[in-house]
Amino acid sequence: MTPTQPAKATSGLDQKALLEAYRTMRTIREFEERLHLEFATGEIPGFVHLYAGEEASATAVCAHLDERDSIASTHRGHGHCIAKGVDVKEMMAEIYGRVTGSCRGKGGSMHIADLSKGMLGANGIVGGGPPLICGTALAAKHQGTGGVGVAFFGDGASNQGTTLEALNLASVWNLPAIFVAENNGYAEATAATWSVACDNIADRAVGFGMPGVIVDGFDFFAVYEAAGEAIERAREGGGPTLIEVKFTRYYGHFEGDQQTYRADEVARARASLDCLKQFRERVTASGRLDTAALDGVDGEVAGLIEAAVAEAKQAPVPTAHDLTTDVYVTY
Amino acid sequence: MTPTQPAKATSGLDQKALLEAYRTMRTIREFEERLHLEFATGEIPGFVHLYAGEEASATAVCAHLDERDSIASTHRGHGHCIAKGVDVKEMMAEIYGRVTGSCRGKGGSMHIADLSKGMLGANGIVGGGPPLICGTALAAKHQGTGGVGVAFFGDGASNQGTTLEALNLASVWNLPAIFVAENNGYAEATAATWSVACDNIADRAVGFGMPGVIVDGFDFFAVYEAAGEAIERAREGGGPTLIEVKFTRYYGHFEGDQQTYRADEVARARASLDCLKQFRERVTASGRLDTAALDGVDGEVAGLIEAAVAEAKQAPVPTAHDLTTDVYVTY
Amino acid sequence: MARTISYREAVNEALRQEMERDGSVIIMGEDNAGGAGSPGEDDAWGGVLGVTKGLQQRFPGRVLDTPISESAFVGAAVGAATRGLRPVAELMFIDFMGVCFDQIFNQAAKFRYMFGGKAVTPVVVRTMYGAGLNAAAQHSQCLYPLFTHIPGLKVVLPSSPYEAKGLLIQAIRDNDPVIFCEHKALYDMTGEVPEDSYTIPFGEADVVRDGDDVTIVALGRMVSVAEEAAAELARQDVQAEIIDPRTTSPLDRDTILESVENTGRLVVVDEATPRCGMAADISALVAQEAFGALRAPIEMVTAPHTPVPFAQPLEQLYIPDTQKVANAVKKTLDWKK
Amino acid sequence: MARTISYREAVNEALRQEMERDGSVIIMGEDNAGGAGSPGEDDAWGGVLGVTKGLQQRFPGRVLDTPISESAFVGAAVGAATRGLRPVAELMFIDFMGVCFDQIFNQAAKFRYMFGGKAVTPVVVRTMYGAGLNAAAQHSQCLYPLFTHIPGLKVVLPSSPYEAKGLLIQAIRDNDPVIFCEHKALYDMTGEVPEDSYTIPFGEADVVRDGDDVTIVALGRMVSVAEEAAAELARQDVQAEIIDPRTTSPLDRDTILESVENTGRLVVVDEATPRCGMAADISALVAQEAFGALRAPIEMVTAPHTPVPFAQPLEQLYIPDTQKVANAVKKTLDWKK
Numbered sequence A, B: 001m002t003p004t005q006p007a008k009a010t011s012g013l014d015q016k017a018l019l020e021a022y023r024t025m026r027t028i029r030e031f032e033e034r035l036h037l038e039f040a041t042g043e044i045p046g047f048v049h050l051y052a053g054e055e056a057s058a059t060a061v062c063a064h065l066d067e068r069d070s071i072a073s074t075h076r077g078h079g080h081c082i083a084k085g086v087d088v089k090e091m092m093a094e095i096y097g098r099v100t101g102s103c104r105g106k107g108g109s110m111h112i113a114d115l116s117k118g119m120l121g122a123n124g125i126v127g128g129g130p131p132l133i134c135g136t137a138l139a140a141k142h143q144g145t146g147g148v149g150v151a152f153f154g155d156g157a158s159n160q161g162t163t164l165e166a167l168n169l170a171s172v173w174n175l176p177a178i179f180v181a182e183n184n185g186y187a188e189a190t191a192a193t194w195s196v197a198c199d200n201i202a203d204r205a206v207g208f209g210m211p212g213v214i215v216d217g218f219d220f221f222a223v224y225e226a227a228g229e230a231i232e233r234a235r236e237g238g239g240p241t242l243i244e245v246k247f248t249r250y251y252g253h254f255e256g257d258q259q260t261y262r263a264d265e266v267a268r269a270r271a272s273l274d275c276l277k278q279f280r281e282r283v284t285a286s287g288r289l290d291t292a293a294l295d296g297v298d299g300e301v302a303g304l305i306e307a308a309v310a311e312a313k314q315a316p317v318p319t320a321h322d323l324t325t326d327v328y329v330t331y
Numbered sequence C, D: 001m002a003r004t005i006s007y008r009e010a011v012n013e014a015l016r017q018e019m020e021r022d023g024s025v026i027i028m029g030e031d032n033a034g035g036a037g038s039p040g041e042d043d044a045w046g047g048v049l050g051v052t053k054g055l056q057q058r059f060p061g062r063v064l065d066t067p068i069s070e071s072a073f074v075g076a077a078v079g080a081a082t083r084g085l086r087p088v089a090e091l092m093f094i095d096f097m098g099v100c101f102d103q104i105f106n107q108a109a110k111f112r113y114m115f116g117g118k119a120v121t122p123v124v125v126r127t128m129y130g131a132g133l134n135a136a137a138q139h140s141q142c143l144y145p146l147f148t149h150i151p152g153l154k155v156v157l158p159s160s161p162y163e164a165k166g167l168l169i170q171a172i173r174d175n176d177p178v179i180f181c182e183h184k185a186l187y188d189m190t191g192e193v194p195e196d197s198y199t200i201p202f203g204e205a206d207v208v209r210d211g212d213d214v215t216i217v218a219l220g221r222m223v224s225v226a227e228e229a230a231a232e233l234a235r236q237d238v239q240a241e242i243i244d245p246r247t248t249s250p251l252d253r254d255t256i257l258e259s260v261e262n263t264g265r266l267v268v269v270d271e272a273t274p275r276c277g278m279a280a281d282i283s284a285l286v287a288q289e290a291f292g293a294l295r296a297p298i299e300m301v302t303a304p305h306t307p308v309p310f311a312q313p314l315e316q317l318y319i320p321d322t323q324k325v326a327n328a329v330k331k332t333l334d335w336k337k
């Protein structure tokens, strides 16, 4: 287990890449903030878990990925989807249960997916993703594509047997798999400091024969560098890595959660640690990007999300026919 | 994780305790060696997994236990049963499928149990026991008895999610639970060095916030001391411990296994490491017991096993009535 | 008039009364004690839908939060039950059974038989099932047919607040492992519930409505759907007898068979999917044991053989409704050889 | 005469031929490659009962041993199937489903539906079921009714070497998740099996024997038990038609219904336990769809609602036998209203 390394300036990313990363983070933030508002109107069905505050993790990890690579997500999956390139309008439509959605309205927020993008789905089962990623990593290895599989999972999920088994299997099979433990401090209302019996989730890596790294999840560049190193090693046959990303979620466990179990972490994080704020400061201070360019992205993203919501609300819902299709490929 | 400590002489055990420990180990050995022969005659139904070679583990751990304490075992459960005081004749009858057996012939070798002795059963499911032991330890804690729960499991079982979850839960709940990983080098035909992705199973302890200890499983006294320390700590509210016991099984995975996947470990172990041999040497060299006393025990044990087999073969089998009883307490 | 409370409150009250009565009753589950280790309000949650709220403060140390480790904590409940406790473990959604099923069906369910009648395992697994909240494929299943299939388990499906309380108290006192299935869409249903403690025995169906024309066996949430259908049918002069088995294992065979002997017609209404489900189970029972009385084919009204869809209009089509029940009844009445 | 091989060999041959034909087929399971990391003979085991023996040497790198981590490796097979492989994972005993069920029923089975028809998950889980080896309660179950209950899964029960080969090749080529259930007591059964590759389609029952007096639907190992019973009945001038559905999901409803339309009598023979089982499933189908043809109550011959006992005499009583089948048939023939 390596302690957090302060990330060097802007990690050698060029302007285009920096702007792209910023756009992704901003898109996730805007998507989630808007959902938070829309949910309150009662128009969005089902359970919705927001990723706001955690944008740097999905974005920085997926910045290293391409079409050879696959990811598995969690119930808190919007950010991973966006970072892996799933169409934002289709996502919004899916969350509204429309036939134009990524899953034609049959999955919803908890099962949003786009396999064509290597996004294996949000997952309603805590710990559902890590075993799947052993498989996608195995496929990449078998096919010799150089691809990797990345499993995102929470602090709560780090106590699920399926996750722990997957860590061991990935090591035993020497898979190009990356395990990203997103430690946002809570599983529902339960504190990670209570439910995870060791100091850091990354401490578990040694028991499964792989490197374990801890990174500051508010710092895009810290995550970017740690993920880059792990992914490169995996692509070269060096096996899996466990990366623990520490940060805070900005909203409740799901929409509707009163969060009385919390202290004032969120206000503090928003004020001083926020990944978007930090990113802006870093790239402007280093002179890589100027405020105008960043503001330009903000505007474009706002327009995109606005359009996504408007279109989703207008889109048709599935019909009786859809109820019984897609159960089997052939029956 | 503490490295193996050489055990001090005879661990301060008095003659009676030493003789008792020897008797238990010898009983297990004799029981298993005899089953090995009897199985070959085709008279014993089902799957039989022998504990020969591993006697020191069950015996030394259970030497610290009393009626407040409970254990959960594995498919390789005869040794744990005997060490926890289950009646040897009832055990033999059970393995023969007789109505006089510990489970009235309904369980067999893989489900041999005696709850009245705190022996929660052999278990046909790899990793089945550790969660159960969290429960018995919880009960002891809740009832304030000072009792502990001990889960025995193999190297193969150390990769099962249920086992790993149980380690974490025991720590989180600060349970008086002891996890004894019996690393005999194989899970069926698969090497532990391959299937366990870290160097030692005990290396996993840190990831679950508990001490991890490695002991030489051929050395009764080494196991005795490590277990004693852990059990004492647990009784006093100090929480769980993971103890890895390393040794070799003398027979195949189950009776019938040709074992072509193995090298000559067994011959070497039998010749120089054998727990019974070592025990005899240690207690005689230290002058605590003489050969005659030990030989006397050998004779008594041989007689007991002979009688157990003879009686089991004579005992009645269950009848049609037994098929549908014992499914529910009340229906 | 008797006091009216919700299904959620009925479950909570049953837990509270049993915990008061018997110090060996403990409960455990994710956030059941409100969220351990968190800096804010104590007892903030009471399980995800607030069912156990308030118990932690009343019974300190007897309401346990758990990590997300269903095998470990359900297994712990099972193990504790063999050593004198009467644990109630909450499996938040029945859909999560797949990560802990072994401890339920190979351990708890089989101890007594495998150990020759020498084990007693009084454990209750409370769990939430059913569609209706747009929670999609992994949070809306019924799945109790899977538990009903397993010898050694008892399976309970309360259909009202009154039943929730009485059946849960029975479950806690029962000496066999019990899977107690609460329909998530019923938590806010209110009904009359006595304040005192009472039990409803397992294996005794409730005849919710008398009728001579057709027997409707309805399970869990479907009982109220059947009642609505029966009310509509009554307006058309069809008198349906409605039977709520209350427990699927044990199943009150006699009440069902007697009713069909009288009506000659059977409609089974179940929200679970049809293959190897409860509708098939009850239909088969009747086809074997009351065949002589049957005057029409048995009708089954169930969810389709599909996962539960997310979108609202699809989920509404998925769940059996009054109209489908009424149609099925009419089909049995109209049938001609 | 055609070549005769065992059921075990038929499974092995199907795997070998498909691996030869298609480089994306890989197999994995405990000791499937013989026992990784061990110092002795290579390919020493081939799974616990030798079914995959020889494949590792022929297809290096495509036969994977696994740790005892069923969730992880079954899940890996599922994940790999979404990325272009056609994995066959071995779940050593079906009884172990409880430690990995989630990956099968919530993941593999639901991807296609949840993802709006955009997922293809061609994974096969081979597994061993059934009583007969005195392996007791946790190694002798049938449990395929649990998989049959789940929409999105296909469930296969080959009853002979010929079927084992053809159905397994179909399973591997099929684009849906398939649970392929091999009866442990059939591995040494021999029968004629073509050397060439062939498939048997899913959802097409085999009419094992023609007859006009009664329809016997028998599953898996029970097919041969039904055949023995039919032979005995034939000596008493009763001609039983025997139907082997071969797959429980999809189920060939038509063949069963047509047969009952003709015979008017149904006996379902299944080794699984009865509650929410296949016998009930098929009985319910017939009670709904062929009621008009039925001339007697449906009879079900199944294991009792108990765990599988260890002792030999009990296990023999547990498994449905020829006598019980013949008695059930006679009961349907003797029935008078």
Ligand SMILES: Cc1ncc(C[n+]2csc(CCOP(=O)(O)OP(=O)(O)O)c2C)c(N)n1
Pocket (backbone or CB within 6 Å): A074, A075, A076, A124, A125, A126, A127, A153, A154, A155, A156, A157, A158, A184, A186, A187, A188, A253, C030, C068, C070, C092, C096, C099
């Ligand atoms: C197997 C399983 N158990 C429980 C749940 C209910 N649940 C959904 S999210 C969640 C908390 C997850 O916490 P964590 O892994 O830290 O992710 P986070 O929500 O913080 O992103 C729980 C308990 C579930 N969906 N699946």
Ligand SMILES: Cc1ncc(C[n+]2csc(CCOP(=O)(O)OP(=O)(O)O)c2C)c(N)n1
Pocket (backbone or CB within 6 Å): B074, B075, B076, B124, B125, B126, B127, B153, B154, B155, B156, B157, B158, B184, B186, B187, B188, B253, D030, D068, D070, D092, D096, D099
């Ligand atoms: C869940 C589960 N998976 C697989 C098996 C089959 N099995 C029985 S024993 C065994 C090997 C166990 O190895 P280990 O834990 O090292 O114990 P040992 O046999 O060496 O005592 C296996 C794979 C099982 N019984 N249960």
Ligand SMILES: [Mg+2]
Pocket (backbone or CB within 6 Å): A154, A155, A156, A182, A183, A184, A185, A186, A187, A188
């Ligand atoms: Mg979290």
Ligand SMILES: [Mg+2]
Pocket (backbone or CB within 6 Å): B154, B155, B156, B182, B183, B184, B185, B186, B187, B188
């Ligand atoms: Mg071992």
